[in-house]
Amino acid sequence: MPELRTDWLTGRTVLVAENRANRPNEFADELRSSNGEPASAAGAIASTVSDCPFCAGNESRTPPAVYTANDPSGRWRLRVVPNMYPAVGSEADQPTVHPLAEPAVGAHEVIIEAARHIDRMSLLSVTELQDVFVAYAERLRHWRSDGRFNYGLIFKNQGARAGASLAHVHSQLMALPGIPPAVERELQRAEQDFAEQGSCAYCRLIARELSDGRRIVVDRDGYVAFCPFASLQPCEVWLLPKAHEEAFEQMRSREFFQRLAGVLHAVIRKLESLVPGAAYNMLLRTAPWQSADGSGWHWRIELLPRLTSFAGLELATGVHINPLPPESAAGRLRDA
Amino acid sequence: MPELRTDWLTGRTVLVAENRANRPNEFADELRSSNGEPASAAGAIASTVSDCPFCAGNESRTPPAVYTANDPSGRWRLRVVPNMYPAVGSEADQPTVHPLAEPAVGAHEVIIEAARHIDRMSLLSVTELQDVFVAYAERLRHWRSDGRFNYGLIFKNQGARAGASLAHVHSQLMALPGIPPAVERELQRAEQDFAEQGSCAYCRLIARELSDGRRIVVDRDGYVAFCPFASLQPCEVWLLPKAHEEAFEQMRSREFFQRLAGVLHAVIRKLESLVPGAAYNMLLRTAPWQSADGSGWHWRIELLPRLTSFAGLELATGVHINPLPPESAAGRLRDA
Numbered sequence: 001m002p003e004l005r006t007d008w009l010t011g012r013t014v015l016v017a018e019n020r021a022n023r024p025n026e027f028a029d030e031l032r033s034s035n036g037e038p039a040s041a042a043g044a045i046a047s048t049v050s051d052c053p054f055c056a057g058n059e060s061r062t063p064p065a066v067y068t069a070n071d072p073s074g075r076w077r078l079r080v081v082p083n084m085y086p087a088v089g090s091e092a093d094q095p096t097v098h099p100l101a102e103p104a105v106g107a108h109e110v111i112i113e114a115a116r117h118i119d120r121m122s123l124l125s126v127t128e129l130q131d132v133f134v135a136y137a138e139r140l141r142h143w144r145s146d147g148r149f150n151y152g153l154i155f156k157n158q159g160a161r162a163g164a165s166l167a168h169v170h171s172q173l174m175a176l177p178g179i180p181p182a183v184e185r186e187l188q189r190a191e192q193d194f195a196e197q198g199s200c201a202y203c204r205l206i207a208r209e210l211s212d213g214r215r216i217v218v219d220r221d222g223y224v225a226f227c228p229f230a231s232l233q234p235c236e237v238w239l240l241p242k243a244h245e246e247a248f249e250q251m252r253s254r255e256f257f258q259r260l261a262g263v264l265h266a267v268i269r270k271l272e273s274l275v276p277g278a279a280y281n282m283l284l285r286t287a288p289w290q291s292a293d294g295s296g297w298h299w300r301i302e303l304l305p306r307l308t309s310f311a312g313l314e315l316a317t318g319v320h321i322n323p324l325p326p327e328s329a330a331g332r333l334r335d336a
Numbered sequence: 337m338p339e340l341r342t343d344w345l346t347g348r349t350v351l352v353a354e355n356r357a358n359r360p361n362e363f364a365d366e367l368r369s370s371n372g373e374p375a376s377a378a379g380a381i382a383s384t385v386s387d388c389p390f391c392a393g394n395e396s397r398t399p400p401a402v403y404t405a406n407d408p409s410g411r412w413r414l415r416v417v418p419n420m421y422p423a424v425g426s427e428a429d430q431p432t433v434h435p436l437a438e439p440a441v442g443a444h445e446v447i448i449e450a451a452r453h454i455d456r457m458s459l460l461s462v463t464e465l466q467d468v469f470v471a472y473a474e475r476l477r478h479w480r481s482d483g484r485f486n487y488g489l490i491f492k493n494q495g496a497r498a499g500a501s502l503a504h505v506h507s508q509l510m511a512l513p514g515i516p517p518a519v520e521r522e523l524q525r526a527e528q529d530f531a532e533q534g535s536c537a538y539c540r541l542i543a544r545e546l547s548d549g550r551r552i553v554v555d556r557d558g559y560v561a562f563c564p565f566a567s568l569q570p571c572e573v574w575l576l577p578k579a580h581e582e583a584f585e586q587m588r589s590r591e592f593f594q595r596l597a598g599v600l601h602a603v604i605r606k607l608e609s610l611v612p613g614a615a616y617n618m619l620l621r622t623a624p625w626q627s628a629d630g631s632g633w634h635w636r637i638e639l640l641p642r643l644t645s646f647a648g649l650e651l652a653t654g655v656h657i658n659p660l661p662p663e664s665a666a667g668r669l670r671d672a
Contacts, residue, residue, distance in 0.1 A: 004655075005565060005566040006566060007564060007565065007566035008525065009522055009525055009526060009537060009538075009541070010518070010521070010522050010566075011521050011522070011525065012566055012568065012654070012656070013566065013654070013655045013656070014566040014567065014568060014655070014656045014657070014658050015655060015656065015657045015658070016567075016658050016661050016662075017657055017658070017659055018659060018660070018661060018664075019659075020657060020659035021659035021660060087649070087657050098565070100565065100566070101565075153649070153652055153653065155647070155648025155649060155651075155652055156648060157645075157647045157648050160645070161645065162645065162647060162648070163644075163645035163646065163647020163648065163650075164647075172648070172649075174649065180652075180653030180654060180655050181653070181654050181655070182346070182652070182653055182654035182655075183652075183653060185346070185347050186345055186346050186347070189344065189345055189347065190345060201345060202345075205345070228343060229341060229343065229434070229436065229437075230341040230342060230343035230346075230348055230349065230350040230436070231350065231352075232348065232350060281647065281648040281651055282648070283648055283651065283652045285652065302652075304651060308499075309493075309496070309497065309498065309499035310499065310646055311491070311493045311498060311499020311500075311617065312491025312492060312493050312498070312499065312508070312617040312618070312619055313423070313489070313491060313508075313510065314499075315491075315617055315619065315640060316489055316491055316516075316518070316519075316619045316621065316638075317489065317516030317517070317518050317519055318348070318349070318516060318517050318518035319340075319349045319350070319351060319516050319517070319518075320348070320349070320350045320351065321350070321351045321353055321356060321423050322350050322351070322352050322353070323353055323354060323355075323356035323357035324354070324357060325352050325354060326352075328354075
């Protein structure tokens with residue numbers, strides 16, 4: 001059973017999940033390589049269907065699907081399966097005995113975004129990307145209505161530097177009983193600001209960014225994408241709906257997913273055109289389910305390219321170094 | 337002038353330091369490689385004296401030394417130089433205009449730990465490591481007495497995955513006017529605990545770890561090294577003096593540095609024997625200079641191997657996944 005441990009002095013929380021060590025890692029050679037050892041001549045990424053547990057034909061190598069989207073001929077083109085190596089357990093089978101540890105209960109699923117072996121989100125068609133968003137909303141609604149969980153997160157690790165262990169295009173969902181500390185801090189600030197100002201902090205942020213203009217990457221079809229003022233990394237992009245929408249999973253209309261897929265696809269293509277082969281994380285931050293009424297929140301997607309390493313300063317102080325001002329990054333992305 | 341920017345919603349702080357983009361990076365090929373592009377055949381690490389700005393003979397390629405340690409023949413064996421590409425500026429030449437930005441003022445130095453071209457701390461002799469600690473204490477005292485700064489940090493990035501851009505063995509010092517947010521949180525907890533309990537929180541942590549025993553790696557010569565209960569990464573090690581010592585730079589006796597060098601050398605050798613070629617960060621956390629009387633703090637060294645990547649979950653929630661329980665890690669390190 002994975003365990004959630006807290007360090008009471010530093011306040012950090014860690015999921016100690018021994019079963020994660022058993023995951024296959026297609027990038028293992030690559031990672032050894034960046035530690036100074038030679039990479040294997042065979043290359044790092046499984047590129048054959050027979051090796052990849054996420055490819056069509058290898059369904060028996062994952063748990064049964066809990067959700068699928070099919071093409072007109074009835075073949076699946078997207079599957080959601082429970083994670084074989086979950087970082088959280090489905091229920092606490094035994095209590096932990098340490099006062100700073102608790103059983104890490106939650107759900108952990110994998111969204112396999114295509115049946116064919118492709119390794120980048122940009123290689124999905126806009127229609128396929130639309131299916132992906134529909135699946136996100138469906139699975140978030142599923143776990144929200146389960147009742148045991150107060151927070152749902154979708155994230156994607158693309159490329160070994162972003163933490164991926166398999167190359168086949170996929171993302172992950174986690175549902176957790178508590179609101180994680182970093183999210184809690186943002187929620188508190190946003191709700192307090194909403195109470196003081198009487199309007200959504202994110203709506204006002206969008207208005208300020210549009211009025212300033214220097215950090216805007218894309219502004220169309222009801223969405224705005226910009227490089228945040230305090231970007232952690234070069235070319236970080238936030239994408240938000242311009243209308244006030246609290247929870248991503250509240251959205252149901254076909255048109256909503258269509259427009260979103262179109263805009264995100266455009267942003268990703270710009271990013272990959274500017275930094276070919278970039279590793280990045282994508283985070284979908286929907287409103288915490290336990291927030292009073294969710295009105296302090298406004299959902300967003302974050303694209304976080306991994307172009308510089310988190311080093312000693314970041315680890316010691318929480319202060320990040322970004323060598324590319326977001327104003328320059330946005331200009332380059334607009335032109336890409 | 338680098339700028340310190342704060343995101344008022346997420347609370348994160350970022351040093352936007354454009355000049356950092358001009359740094360030479362010996363690992364650039366390697367990093368491209370782990371993004372999926374081929375590494376150059378030439379290999380990533382400058383291994384010839386003529387290429388390396390930190391090697392003896394190339395002193396003109398760095399600013400003049402502000403501190404040196406010499407061998408008996410008068411040749412330097414350790415140099416401290418101002419960082420050519422500082423993440424902070426020496427003084428604010430112009431005010432910033434954004435309410436969430438301020439000029440990032442501070443000192444940023446490089447400690448070149450050997451005159452010969454070696455790329456791992458473990459290749460230093462114990463005597464050389466002792467010189468390194470003497471230099472740390474000397475430079476921390478220098479900046480502390482400068483009066484403009486309230487926090488001093490020493491860190492080392494070893495290997496590309498840990499954020500190093502040059503291979504030649506070195507570490508860095510930063511002195512900052514304010515206490516960084518992550519340090520401030522720990523300081524508040526530690527001081528509150530000291531006030532409530534009437535004794536140092538870290539001294540009691542050491543006593544608990546020694547009594548439990550499962551996470552102890554080394555216990556000798558007045559120091560204890562253990563894998564912390566909420567280790568962020570496999571084989572993370574904290575090293576603390578068993579006696580209550582608040583600030584590292586208060587220590588001056590030759591014997592102090594000798595014993596510390598011996599113990600740290602032993603721990604590093606264990607780590608490198610268990611994980612050959614490991615990339616890691618080393619952090620020296622001394623008491624913040626601005627703390628009331630420093631009595632809430634107790635200095636420590638953290639060794640943080642970079643064996644897993646920070647991925648989407650970590651970035652979104654601040655919760656880390658560690659697949660190796662520290663009890664197992666400590667057992668393996670004891671045996672290594």
